[in-house]
Amino acid sequence: MDKLLEVQNLNIQFDIFGTHVQAVRGVDLELNVGETLAVVGESGSGKSVTSKAIMGLNPSPPGKVTAGKILFEGQDLVQYSQKQMQKIRGKEISMIFQDPMTALNPTMKIGKQIMEGLIKHQNMSKAEAKKRAIELLSLVGIPNPDKRVDEYPHQFSGGMRQRVVIAIALACNPKILIADEPTTALDVTIQAQILDLMRDIQKKTGTAIILITHDLGVVANLAQRVAVMYGGKIIETGTIDEIFYQPKHPYTWGLLSSMPKLHAKIDKLLAIPGTPPDLSDPPKGCPFAPRCPYAMKVCLDHMPSYTHISETQKTACWLLDERAPKVDPPKTVGVGGK
Amino acid sequence: MGRYILKRIWYMIITFYVVITLTFLSMKLLPGTPFQNANRLTPLQLNTLKHYYGLDQPIAVQYVKYLWNFIHGDLGTSFQFGNTPVIQMLVAQFPVSMDLGTEAMIIGTVLGILLGIFAGLYRGSFRDWGTMIFATLGISIPSFVFAGALQYCLGVLVQLFPVAGWGTPSTHVLPVTSLAVGILAEVAIFMRTEMVEVINQDYIVTAQAKGLSRGAVVFKHAVRNAMIPVVTILGPMTAAIITGSIVIEGIFGIPGIGKQFVSSITTNDYPMIMGTTELYSGLFIITILIVDILYGVIDPRIRVSGGRS
Amino acid sequence: MANDNDTITQGLFEPVGADTQVSEHISGKVVSAWRDAFRRFVTNKGAVISMIILALIIILALLGPHINKYGTNDQNLLWSDLPPKISALSWMPMFSGKENGVDVYKDRGVKQEFWFGTDQLGRDLWNRTWAGTQISLLIALIAALVDFLIGVAYGGISGYFGGTVDNILQRIIEVISGIPNLVWIILLILIMQPGLLAITIAILATNWIAMARIVRGEMLKLKNQEFVLASRTLGAGDGRIIFRHLIPNSLGMIIVNTMFSIPAAIFFEAFLSFIGLGIRDPQASLGSLINTGFTILQIHPSQTIFPGIVISLLLICFNIVGNGLRDAFDPKLRR
Numbered sequence: 001m002d003k004l005l006e007v008q009n010l011n012i013q014f015d016i017f018g019t020h021v022q023a024v025r026g027v028d029l030e031l032n033v034g035e036t037l038a039v040v041g042e043s044g045s046g047k048s049v050t051s052k053a054i055m056g057l058n059p060s061p062p063g064k065v066t067a068g069k070i071l072f073e074g075q076d077l078v079q080y081s082q083k084q085m086q087k088i089r090g091k092e093i094s095m096i097f098q099d100p101m102t103a104l105n106p107t108m109k110i111g112k113q114i115m116e117g118l119i120k121h122q123n124m125s126k127a128e129a130k131k132r133a134i135e136l137l138s139l140v141g142i143p144n145p146d147k148r149v150d151e152y153p154h155q156f157s158g159g160m161r162q163r164v165v166i167a168i169a170l171a172c173n174p175k176i177l178i179a180d181e182p183t184t185a186l187d188v189t190i191q192a193q194i195l196d197l198m199r200d201i202q203k204k205t206g207t208a209i210i211l212i213t214h215d216l217g218v219v220a221n222l223a224q225r226v227a228v229m230y231g232g233k234i235i236e237t238g239t240i241d242e243i244f245y246q247p248k249h250p251y252t253w254g255l256l257s258s259m260p261k262l263h264a265k266i267d268k269l270l271a272i273p274g275t276p277p278d279l280s281d282p283p284k285g286c287p288f289a290p291r292c293p294y295a296m297k298v299c300l301d302h303m304p305s306y307t308h309i310s311e312t313q314k315t316a317c318w319l320l321d322e323r324a325p326k327v328d329p330p331k332t333v334g335v336g337g338k
Numbered sequence: 339m340g341r342y343i344l345k346r347i348w349y350m351i352i353t354f355y356v357v358i359t360l361t362f363l364s365m366k367l368l369p370g371t372p373f374q375n376a377n378r379l380t381p382l383q384l385n386t387l388k389h390y391y392g393l394d395q396p397i398a399v400q401y402v403k404y405l406w407n408f409i410h411g412d413l414g415t416s417f418q419f420g421n422t423p424v425i426q427m428l429v430a431q432f433p434v435s436m437d438l439g440t441e442a443m444i445i446g447t448v449l450g451i452l453l454g455i456f457a458g459l460y461r462g463s464f465r466d467w468g469t470m471i472f473a474t475l476g477i478s479i480p481s482f483v484f485a486g487a488l489q490y491c492l493g494v495l496v497q498l499f500p501v502a503g504w505g506t507p508s509t510h511v512l513p514v515t516s517l518a519v520g521i522l523a524e525v526a527i528f529m530r531t532e533m534v535e536v537i538n539q540d541y542i543v544t545a546q547a548k549g550l551s552r553g554a555v556v557f558k559h560a561v562r563n564a565m566i567p568v569v570t571i572l573g574p575m576t577a578a579i580i581t582g583s584i585v586i587e588g589i590f591g592i593p594g595i596g597k598q599f600v601s602s603i604t605t606n607d608y609p610m611i612m613g614t615t616e617l618y619s620g621l622f623i624i625t626i627l628i629v630d631i632l633y634g635v636i637d638p639r640i641r642v643s644g645g646r647s
Numbered sequence: 648m649a650n651d652n653d654t655i656t657q658g659l660f661e662p663v664g665a666d667t668q669v670s671e672h673i674s675g676k677v678v679s680a681w682r683d684a685f686r687r688f689v690t691n692k693g694a695v696i697s698m699i700i701l702a703l704i705i706i707l708a709l710l711g712p713h714i715n716k717y718g719t720n721d722q723n724l725l726w727s728d729l730p731p732k733i734s735a736l737s738w739m740p741m742f743s744g745k746e747n748g749v750d751v752y753k754d755r756g757v758k759q760e761f762w763f764g765t766d767q768l769g770r771d772l773w774n775r776t777w778a779g780t781q782i783s784l785l786i787a788l789i790a791a792l793v794d795f796l797i798g799v800a801y802g803g804i805s806g807y808f809g810g811t812v813d814n815i816l817q818r819i820i821e822v823i824s825g826i827p828n829l830v831w832i833i834l835l836i837l838i839m840q841p842g843l844l845a846i847t848i849a850i851l852a853t854n855w856i857a858m859a860r861i862v863r864g865e866m867l868k869l870k871n872q873e874f875v876l877a878s879r880t881l882g883a884g885d886g887r888i889i890f891r892h893l894i895p896n897s898l899g900m901i902i903v904n905t906m907f908s909i910p911a912a913i914f915f916e917a918f919l920s921f922i923g924l925g926i927r928d929p930q931a932s933l934g935s936l937i938n939t940g941f942t943i944l945q946i947h948p949s950q951t952i953f954p955g956i957v958i959s960l961l962l963i964c965f966n967i968v969g970n971g972l973r974d975a976f977d978p979k980l981r982r
Binding site: 483486489494577 | 826921962967
């Protein structure tokens with residue numbers, strides 16, 4: 001498998017009102033050609049910041065990368081100037097956003113919004129770009145694309161707008177598509193359609209996808225590999241089977257328990273008690289320790305290192321240390337929880 | 339859209355009708371007689387005059403006659419200028435005031451928009467603070483104080499520009515600047531707020547994510563959207579220009595409607611006052627209509643749905 | 648993530664369990680919206696300085712005319728057109744009593760001192776400036792009251808009751824606001840004769856429109872929100888909803904808007920007095936003082952400067968305080 005993107009020890013800090021919020025603390029990620037990687041975590045876990053950092057879109061100031069590398073085809077994007085990043089954005093890596101209602105410019109025709117990238121990156125003439133825009137609209141499943149290309153965003157429904165956002169992202173055949181909560185703002189029925197569309201497109205174009213979400217249902221639908229983020233760190237990563245069937249980290253257990261299941265016998269959803277840590281003063285130890293039902297003294301002061309469970313799965317948790325007491329995951333986790 | 343425009347025009351006509359009715363009523367309510375030297379006239383002479391002007395007829399008849407005359411452009415005759423028709427005076431002076439007003443409006447709006455964009459892009463920085471302090475002063479200092487200071491400093495102390503008059507381009511500098519500063523400040527503050535609002539919108543991130551240059555993001559996406567609401571302050575701006583031109587024409591001795599207006603007030607030239615009042619109202623009402631229609635034209639969200647309520 | 652294995656002993660692997668009380672704890676003190684707004688306002692240096700300047704102006708306007716021996720309308724042609732003179736500050740050219748290098752006081756044998764100089768009729772401009780400021784402040788008070796009493800009530804009724812009432816009230820506003828303020832005021836003043844009463848009535852007639860619109864908008868927005876619905880479900884009547892929920896929630900916006908309508912009203916009075924439609928001699932107003940000063944600006948600029956500075960300061964400070972209040976009540980707008 002070819003590594004397309006490799007994030008190494010990424011640290012991002014936001015300087016707001018005299019405090020230094022360490023939103024991302026030493027994140028490692030890999031993305032291979034054509035695969036889908038899901039980054040899962042609750043709000044404030046640093047997943048969106050990480051994805052925006054890959055695009056160089058974190059507002060700076062206040063945000064800055066304090067350490068680490070983002071290697072795209074071997075080139076470190078952290079070192080790139082804004083000018084150089086402009087050649088990457090939209091062309092090599094593009095992004096789709098959470099809320100299609102606000103992600104489109106309300107006073108610009110849909111077609112023109114798609115054409116902008118094409119004209120910039122592929123030196124197309126206006127006529128060529130428009131032709132391609134119509135093709136793209138039909139690719140993302142918008143009926144009457146030659147008519148709708150001249151309409152404004154407010155003439156489209158939420159689901160249709162998200163299709164347009166996807167068309168904009170796909171315009172220049174990017175190698176990586178970052179989808180930041182692409183279905184969160186949509187109706188449940190529309191969510192399924194958009195996920196189907198993304199899977200379809202990946203099949204047709206071979207684009208690698210980084211899927212940012214807090215919704216494990218979406219992950220199961222689309223991803224091959226999963227990275228679970230908490231408190232600015234990746235606390236567990238593995239293939240989709242490993243994460244769903246043999247999760248090792250109590251936070252992953254919590255996430256899975258809080259996911260509604262159709263045939264489960266339990267009559268209530270389990271929430272993870274507590275709130276995420278304050279990253280302007282990050283905890284010394286495991287960020288999840290204050291909320292973890294299995295927390296030990298060691299967790300509070302020492303960050304656990306990764307334990308490699310398999311070639312693809314690694315987990316940062318003191319429970320995997322041989323000195324720790326043996327703990328079974330709750331019965332609410334997965335089908336094959338050991 | 340067509341129906342919407344018709345509705346707005348209908349409202350405009352009603353408002354204007356209210357204005358001319360009000361001016362008629364206030365003419366009737368004015369203390370004293372409308373004739374100069376009324377106390378020196380004999381009752382007979384007074385009656386002849388009243389009869390001549392139709393003032394002995396019932397109010398209703400006078401009202402209908404007034405409306406009839408108004409529609410035919412007859413606004414009465416000026417007291418102070420030997421019975422020159424008011425309409426003739428207004429037509430003669432209007433171009434001067436129009437020049438002054440439009441020059442100030444264009445300069446104020448263009449510079450105000452640029453300053454607002456500048457402050458909005460660098461919000462929170464030193465440049466933003468500087469611009470906003472300047473704008474607050476521009477909004478706060480009354481036009482007559484500012485015009486006086488400008489006239490004294492640049493006209494009297496350093497004789498850079500003529501103190502008064504209207505003709506060569508150099509005579510335009512001081513009055514147009516005095517009138518434009520307030521507009522500039524108003525537009526700059528408004529534009530900055532809009533700019534800050536727009537720049538935080540998601541679609542700006544979308545535009546950046548496409549790989550567009552900073553210039554393209556700012557001008558094609560941010561500025562365009564931020565500028566649309568600026569149209570709405572065109573109405574209050576017209577009112578401000580009218581108010582401003584009244585004092586500025588007086589201070590700089592510009593032979594326009596504003597200066598005329600002040601002298602009509604001091605000489606109790608009622609027909610002239612009423613005529614000017616009606617002209618100002620007309621201007622204001624038409625501007626509001628234009629703003630409403632313009633807003634519909636430039637904002638696609640309104641254009642298609644057929645207007646605001 | 649290398650940890651020093653030596654420091655990690657077996658003893659550290661004791662479960663501690665999660666304390667939900669601790670993890671659910673909300674850090675930071677709970678601050679009420681009003682306290683929060685006050686705190687933000689106080690940290691705004693410009694607004695605090697403006698407040699202090701305004702307080703000084705108010706004190707001077709109230710006390711100023713009483714701390715010297717001249718009356719506001721005392722005329723003395725022997726003392727006409729004197730430049731400002733303050734012995735203690737005579738090192739400043741502004742207050743040296745000299746004009747174009749000539750000591751006018753000495754020339755004319757005037758022993759008295761006029762802090763702001765005198766006008767053509769020999770009236771003391773210190774007194775007249777502060778008397779004029781009193782008028783401006785009175786206008787400010789009237790404008791604020793009109794905003795509060797008429798604007799809030801009109802907008803509140805229109806927004807809260809809606810339907811036909813709202814429709815009729817809104818049509819009335821539409822016609823009133825379709826005509827520029829200036830026109831209303833000129834018509835009113837012509838009928839009534841220029842003066843403080845005419846200006847007051849003119850403000851009464853027009854100044855509340857913007858406030859009425861804003862309050863109506865707020866009412867429309869608030870009355871459909873869940874907390875109002877909840878209160879109604881619990882049996883609250885109109886009065887309770889209006890006074891316990893709607894007004895407290897829109898008070899911030901009402902105060903901010905009042906603060907902005909004050910400088911507008913002060914300006915309007917000065918403007919009207921300037922063009923001769925407002926306060927007229929012998930009463931003093933900042934606008935009329937400036938107008939009188941203008942006729943001799945080139946010979947005696949000092950007669951325009953002081954009223955010009957006072958009115959500019961008043962307007963600047965009211966605007967900055969207004970901005971400060973807006974930022975304090977709605978931090979979202981500040982950014």
